Amino acid sequence: MLKVSSSNIHSVGYSKKTKTLRVKFNLGATYDYYDVDNDVVEELLNADSIGKYLHKRIMNKYKWSRVWNKEDSPEQLLKALHTSFETKNVKDFKIILTELKTRLIK
Secondary structure, rough: OOOOOOEEEEEHHHEOOOOEEEEEEEOOEEEOOOOOOHHHHHHHHHOHHHHHHHHHOOOOOOOOOEEOOOOHHHHHHHHHHHHHHHOOOOHHHHHHHHHHHHHOOO
């Protein structure tokens, strides 16, 4: 991950092999964006405002998923579980539910 200068984004990583862009936000959430071409990532890194570029050119254009970290609190996971249920995001719902089960059932 490459630390970037942005008021909203902490760092950015990219896999050329899988064409996956990983973005970690300053508030702690991390997201993967899929099938992102290398030239888009280069434009992102060279943009005057990385946050604005991400919002305009990437966030609503590419499939994405949240990356869950061990640092995420159960409260954060429950909130995300509720959001994924409300938005009918079945993929994230299953991932979050599995993570909650793993943490709570030991």
